[in-house]
Amino acid sequence: MFRPEIKVIDCTVRDGGLMNKWQFDDKFVRAVYQGLTAAGVDYMEIGYLSSESAFSRDEVGPWKFCAEDDLLRIIGDSEKKIKFSVMADIGRIDHHDILPKKESVLDMVRVACYVHQIDKAIALAHHCEDKGYETTINLMAVSTVGPRELEEGLDDLAKSRVPIIYLVDSFGAFYQEDIELLAKKYLERLPGKTIGIHAHNNQQLAFANTISSVICGINYLDATLYGMGRGAGNCPTELLLSFLKNPKFDVRPLIKVIEEEILPWREKIDWGYFIPYMVGGVMNQHPRAAMACMESDKKNQITEFYDQMTSAASGI
Amino acid sequence: MFRPEIKVIDCTVRDGGLMNKWQFDDKFVRAVYQGLTAAGVDYMEIGYLSSESAFSRDEVGPWKFCAEDDLLRIIGDSEKKIKFSVMADIGRIDHHDILPKKESVLDMVRVACYVHQIDKAIALAHHCEDKGYETTINLMAVSTVGPRELEEGLDDLAKSRVPIIYLVDSFGAFYQEDIELLAKKYLERLPGKTIGIHAHNNQQLAFANTISSVICGINYLDATLYGMGRGAGNCPTELLLSFLKNPKFDVRPLIKVIEEEILPWREKIDWGYFIPYMVGGVMNQHPRAAMACMESDKKNQITEFYDQMTSAASGI
Structure with missing residues (x-):
């Protein structure tokens, strides 16, 4: 499946960080950065954008904040070819703490929200867009949202300036039939917008549901190396790139990062298929x-x- | 998805046995038997049907042979409510060593073959049918068979008396698009026959491909507890029953067997998603x-x- 509009966002550091409070050392993050770059992945989601007042650095690692100095240390002397995205949680980031794009190496801010927070999410995303960033809104836990509420929420998102809206299977509850129904609904209710998918692997369906999404016309695809992520984890990036057959992608650098940096974490943290x-x-x-x-x-x-x-x- | 024609075949002992040379003790096999029965699973594939001359009992456990005494010991005093199936490999079973159905507790013999063995497989399956058994032919490694050869093979199978033909993804290579194409071909070329699916989990698609098969009209579904099986393993039975929503199924007894018998094996054998x-x-x-x-x-x-x-x- 090769469609030039398709973009892959690797969320290993951000979603995997939910399992270890973002306590990755620089060597790990730099290896992921270099591996994803060499593999031709479009975006690296490197963490959360939070204000320093919202969390203590004694408890969480640097990728809960994504401060500019930390980001620059990862890039080092290399020419940055991959785009950086961060996730912003409503209430954890003060709008004034977000730098203008021209002062930051970040490219995209993705605003995660529940359905009752859509207005706040649009306000935050518009703020980021005005500061020069690419933006998305990731509507979480949609498997628990009733049809009337969902359609109202999508209609609000349709009126926003946010160009990319994510279908998020927070609980790993969806079968491909759900994905097909929801992808159709998102595409219909959000004319002109790009749709993304973020799937969890509780039922071993994260990769399959991502494939179903591609077939339905979804173009932004989240994944993580070896599926590393909260709980059951995510769609594995190495499987997704193997499926996509886009000549710009190369799986080998991902296998190397998995060997050197992910397998050691797999010894320490249990993500994946557990009952x-x-x-x-x-x-x-x-x-x-x-x-x-x-x-x-x-x-x-x-x-x-x-x-x-x-x-x-x-x-x- | 509830369709009365759907049957679930749990292959834990047969396919899982490929990982440990069928060295399961009676306690394990009895727990699987009782758990599957309580869960309402239709068939338990308890092993291979082989002649004693084909393998040494010093090397392989009893479920490589499925001798009547071994089977009876598992059933014990219980009333047998689940059907037993066995797999027969061409060349490993002497036709004369197969008991008439009325002298056996086995219900179904599944003949596994490669495409060049279809004639031999039909002969063996007809022999088993004449002895009173239900039969299937499981055409393996179809992901490596060219379209002309496959259509000729299916045409031969169509002319046989074998009522159930399996689509087997031996290498875990198929995406759902392949399943849809092949399921359509099998259903067209094998009029009046029932089609089955046996999927492997190399790309985390065994469950998803089984769901795709159900949607396409495939009715015999192979699975194993916790996905236990050769290499990457299989479609997990507990996920499949959860999806099927047939009121005759109960997942809880499967969770109990996984806790008591499968998790200890998981400490000793690596099946599942590995690079x-x-x-x-x-x-x-x-x-x-x-x-x-x-x-x-x-x-x-x-x-x-x-x-x-x-x-x-x-x-x-």
């Missing part, structure tokens, strides 16, 4: 309960977890 | 090279493996 994440995906639940289970000494007591989740659901 | 298997899938190669890499002390030297595979391919 608690799978149960969360099937039940369309936020991964926090599954993550708590996975971080506890009851990680393998999956029947107990299943019973808790299903009895909680039937108690509603 | 060598992924590279094999992308390159449409037999998993033997990836398995050799995974069993060696170079398991994590994935760039070297990638270079070997790609240079071998370009040398053809």
